[in-house]
Amino acid sequence: MVRIVDVAKKANVSTATVSRVISKPDTVREETINKVLRAIKELNYHPNVLARQLRTSETKTVIVVIPDISNPFFSKVLRGIENLASANGYQVLLGDAGNDSEQESRYLDMLRQKKADGMILLTAKMKPEIVEEMANEFPVVLACEYIEGSSIPTISIDNVSSARKATEYLIQLGHRRIGTISGPLDSVLGQDRLKGFYQAMARYSISVDPVLVQEGHFNYESGFNLMKKFLALSRMPTGVFAANDEMALGAIRAIRTMNLRVPEDISIIGFDDIHFSSIFEPALTTISQPAFEIGSKAMELLIMLMDKKKIEKNQYILDDSLVIRESCSKINKSLHV
Template sequence: MATMVDVARRAGVSVATVSHVLNETRPVRPDTRKAVLDAIEDLGYIPNTLARSLVTARTRSIGLAVSAISNPYFTEILQGVESSALEQGYGLLIADPHDDPEHERKVVRLLHERRVDGVIVAPSAEPAGLLEYLARRKIPAVFLDRLVGDAHDQVCAENSRPVEQLVRHLAGLGHIRIGLVAGLPGLSTTTERIAGYRAGLERYGLPFRPGLLAEGHSEARGAEDAVHRLLASPEPPTAIVTANNAMTIGALRALRTAGLSVPDDLALVCFDDFSWADVFSPGLTAISQPSREVGATAVRLLLDRLENPGRPPRTVRLPCAFVHRTSCGCVAETPGRPLDQPLDQPLDQPLGQPLDQPLPGTPGRPGKDPVS
């Protein structure tokens, strides 16, 4: 097995110069650096990362704590984190906190004990213990997807405006009883998506009806129960917005159990597009989040924090895209239109209908109550 001495001899430099190239502890002339890297490649030399960490006080590793196993959305974020970290020469240690505050603190502590240079965390609904642990030990950290105030580096997709757009789209099709299956209470994503739901109703002059807002707890089973509750209410919704991909699956199960067809009996739109959403019949009208870019941005924020520990914290919000298919009850358009671009009139209002006026009910299909 080749050693640093072998590399130095092949490159015609000192062992100290090889060390500076590997550890980036001192500037090295480009031609000398190239000679060292060529020698490493020729000899198949594998640096001792443990020894390097003793020199640099860094392990070039990042800890990632997200519920990747229980939430498919985080799987895509994980891919963005991993590819960006590897591109920068960092390894990744992954732990699943299961959205449980106690387990969250435990897995972050274990990552810290393995001397990661910093952590990226999708925090739980009760992150106080985690925040205290990170602050007490001065661990560089970035939060993703869920926000925890403005005192930390964090990155997430837009939440309120995309849900508002889904509601306005449904209202523009004549629905005035629009339900929302919301996520786990306490999460910033849940709070912001509920705010978007209410803003969409207000924009169309529709009243907020507490009975049309049901908690799905961010999981399929919870959403299934929530939809059954909505359907059993005295004035059930004629359209439903689901606030994440797992809850969309639960909602579809509940509608199938109830013998209802989408969109003939009830329109359904969802926050979170996913890889098989266009395979369903009908295809699901959805908000697509920039999942991989969220992960990649989290890595960039963390590495910048490691290089500039004194800089002010930053919150980055990334735009989503409206993916128009047919579960909303209308003809699909070209998918993937960014939400920050002007939308065609049918998505905001029907022709000739003032945007600031409540919509009248539209006639129902045979055997159905009118949309009201």
């Protein structure tokens, strides 16, 4: 087995210099770094990670906790996290909370046990005081969701504004009887996107029929089932805002089972712009989040916290955009009298 002393001998430097090249290259001259890296490559040397951890108390591992691993939206966020983590020598440990606050707490325990150097939470179902307590002791970043009034660094879009934009698009197409399938109302995303829906309706002085507001679970099945409820009404909605794309796709499927068409009979707009939304038929009009950038920024902030660097502000709001495709059209008044 190749040892650090072998690398030092081949590069004609001390073992301490080899160690600095591996752990703190900014303290070593470029010429020396190149010599050591050549020796490492030629000898196929792999540093003893466990020994390094014992010396530095670092694991070079971060935990990313997501609410639901089956939700395709998070794949882009995770790619952004992994991209920057890998470039900085960190490995990512993925934790699926399964929308369970107790499971989230178990991942926090891994920080307490020093099994990771920091954590990115893509969910915030735990009691705020528990998360705040952990963030005061360990590097923690929130992404996608947030905790009201928290000082924890947070990256997201403005979900209220985005939902308002989506609903206003339906209104501008002439729709007035508009339904919404919200996310779970015990989540900040569910609350904010429903709030944006109500704001848009109020801005245009459009009354909301309570039966057209249904709470979903951010999954395909709830979109399908709740759209079925809308379709059973004597006065169906002409347009529906679903608080994420999976529910929107489920809603479209339900409409088709009744031999109705999207958007000719009912317009559907979603939220997130997952990949499948662009290849589904009809292609889904939706709100696009900069998911990769959210993940990348979250990892950037976490690295700063782990390096004990100062972060300029606690909340970063990234821009979203309305992606207009085929699932919405102007209301056909002859079909809705």
